[in-house]
Amino acid sequence: MDDLTGGQLEALNELARKKAGQHVPFVNISAARALTNLGLAERSREGWDITAAGAAHLARLAGPPS
Template sequence: MTDLTDAQLHALENLRRKKHGEEVPFVNIADARALTELGLAERSREGWDITAAGAAFLVRRPNEA
């Protein structure tokens, strides 16, 4: 899979937190659209949601030191 920019990764992490009911800041539309093109997010009535592939991507990525 393509590496995500820091902004896209931050947006994806925010979408994961949103899915778990946490309050999250505004998600940049350009970042959300890029995530959608990669299949990591999808558009919904509530804005943007993380997909199963997006959640799996976050689980698989290496831990940062």
């Protein structure tokens, strides 16, 4: 999963912002579908949501807190 495309990584970040309650006007559908296939996102009534695995992936990419 370390080889996410730039668009997929951007979509994953947008889904994390959405989960945090921020307004996210658009998530790339193709990227969101790919994230769903990887288990990093899931389909919901509101579009797509980040999964626990997706949040963990972003946290790992961010590295340890300073």
